[in-house]
Amino acid sequence: MVLETDIVAGRVERRRPSRAPLVGEFIRGAYHPKRTLPELLRGLMGSLAGQVAARRGQLRLSGLGTLAFESAAGAFNAGWIDGTNGHARNGRHHPSVATAASPAKPSNGSHGPGPSAPPTAFPLVYGNVALGELQLEWPAAQPGAVAWQTMCEEFAAHCARLAMRFETQRWAGQRLGRPLLLVGASEALLRIESFVEMAAFSTLPVLLTGEFGTEKALLAAAIHCCGPCAAAPFVEVPCASAGGQPAQWFEQAHGGTLFFNGIDELPPPLQQELLQHMHSRLGQRLSTPAAPELRVIASSTADLYSLAQQGGFSRALQAELDFLRARVPPLRERPEDIEALVTAAIERQGFDAGRLLTDDLLAQCRAHAWPENLFELERVIARLAVMSRGQPIRYADLLHHAPHLAADRRIAPRPSPSAPLPPPAPRPAEPPLAHWVRCAMTRNLPELARLHDGLRKALVYLGEHHADAISLDGLARQAHVSPSHLSFLFRTTLKTTFKSLLQHIRIERARQLMAEDPRRRITDIALTVGFVDLSHFEKCFRRIIGSSPRDYRHRGEPS
Structure with missing residues (x-):
């Protein structure tokens, strides 16, 4: 189950x-x-x-x-x-x-x-x-x-x-030599704690997914610590630079927990060897390995299912790991936790958060997308705390020591009470659909990081697989959200539908192919970008570009 x-x-x-x-x-x-x-x-x-x-x-x-x-x-x-x-x-x-x-x-x-x-x-x-x-x-x-x-x-x-x-x-x-403490009280964090409680008292494998810099390792430790085997071994394998062999790992973690940190980076030979030591809960092997029983927890920044479908990860191993699964939410989905996380980061540097914390700092931190999540927040706040010499962190400090934070959404510092209030700035226009089409095709992660995590994953997938037959249900599985929620995200954030965006990406790719090879047949281009019907391709091209594919090729893009 x-x-x-x-x-x-x-x-x-x-x-x-x-x-x-x-x-x-x-x-x-x-x-x-x-x-x-x-x-x-x-x-x-x-x-x-x-x-x-x-x-x-x-x-x-x-x-x-x-x-x-x-x-x-x-x-x-x-x-x-x-x-x-x-x-x-x-x-x-x-x-x-x-x-x-x-x-x-x-x-x-x-x-x-x-x-x-x-x-x-x-x-x-x-x-x-x-x-x-x-x-x-x-x-x-x-x-x-x-x-x-x-x-x-x-x-x-x-x-x-x-x-x-x-x-x-x-x-x-x-x-571990590090007093790890989960910080925050947002609804998303309270829900992930509920998952930790349920997983801690099960022996099923756990898969923790989430972006770079989220609390995946901390939660893996919590699942082990909060369960009945807290006194048993807890062995971490850093998969990007794994030392030793699976047999050694299993022996060291006997009766406890074996945590594969970043299992999506484990080399393929070790993936296959790991399968030989794991007790298969799916009956993929009739023989039972000699390795001792233990709890397996794995973390990944990539979607293992998609990776396995594309041949970049062992499908058999992905199936054995995918029993209890939780997605750790990124910071941009937890704005309620920002103040607590910034406070804790200041305190870890030995400074008084009550003195350093200002409205200017909190406003910019809440506006920032934090693409590297807690890793980025810890680094930036530590720098600001040291460079401000323990004084309140003002907007000027952000300009000098964290300009990317100060530039976010152009939030100006609060005026002094005696200064006249400036007129309200006009609300910036939403990026046009063409902007997100280009971001999806070029994998512009800094821009895509501004979006909801599920929508970001959907756009990255569409940019890479637009020529494939894609359904809303299939795309929702890639984005780890429900189809109805993904449809809602397209409508409310991008002001379009999934099908319309896919058509725009395909037509944009068709324009690129025309520019790369002016003699290439229109029919061939239509098939290459994902259209199975030439008349449908020409209809979509005319609606989006304003001319037929042939006229566009002969006359160039309309001004």
Whole structure:
């Protein structure tokens, strides 16, 4: 059975999808990357209490302690009690309480008007492991309390996932020498965390796809760390420069996880040898290899299915890997995470984000497409933090040290309060269809990076395969989105349809062929660019160019 997750189409978290955005909204409001887990949970509890009108409650997390709170007349009092200073949970150690407010006093039932209903408990469960419990107490006969229970269940699930973020950070710091922490609270990121939770407790192979610079390696570590085999080996194979042999890799990762980082770059001979050591879940081989059983996780920036169809990757290996699949969203699809990511990047350089972060910097960062994603953001923010000498990063700093960031969408710095407001700049015209036709045919990745990831992949594919028989369903598979969503992207972004764009690309290629060889037969050109009917080709040519192919060849392009 294949469990596929499409982050754009939102098919990861199937439980009560209509309610999840509401929970996500106040999680994003309370989230801050500088906070420790106790601080973060305290802020989330304050948001929850305000949302569901709970009178009092507590959140207990194994290895961390209990967060107790009381809320009345708009006042929220909370604090950590019974801290265990990082006692073990199933061989793991949670971070100790870094900061804590004054402990909330146990309630004697007199806080707030009227009696309270018995507390309602919501378990904090990650996969199949109980991490703790959320208990909430409402006034007796509180209207709407039953409706809030679903929200509280989802809130408890989000708290469990946030706790495992910090567990991954601790594990990575000890095992990998790098305290990796997933940063952000966008809807796309919360969905990918749901996938990590489900995948962590399965032994099926996992395939993580996504653009260069996305958190594929971090998520691979999280899948291993958050599952039942966290103490087992975690072996990374950098496929672009893989050292050793598959037999050695499997032996080193015995009982744990073997992570192929960038498997699309693994040389073909090693791909075939790898198949000989993997236990086939599809029955491609009748014999069982002597290699030990383990979990396989692979990451790829390329679409392995398309690569295999074109002969650039082992089709048998692609089939064995493609069980649990998730696409890691690029930064341009997560604008809500930009501030948190920039803040975390500044802090990693040892600077105070509260001092360096400015509206100018955030505006330009949100406008930028980040074609290299987190790698580019880390590099640019580190440069700006150092070159600004720890002072607030203004628009002038961007002009000097990150001019490509300053030029994005020509966002000007905010005027001072005393300066008169300039007249609003005219909205730039949308690029014409001919622009995107040229970008698709020339594979202009910087320009295509401005588009939705699925639309970008579709245009790249059309530019390379326009002469083939292409259907909307087939193109949607190449773009990793649903056909209806891809059609929507064509209409709303490019103001055209898939068929119309394909015809424009084919006609543009026909014009190029006429220029390259003026004596080449029109019929031959039509067949070469993908038309099977000459009359259809001539009709499309006249509609797009304004003249017949023969007149165009004799007279040249109309002025």
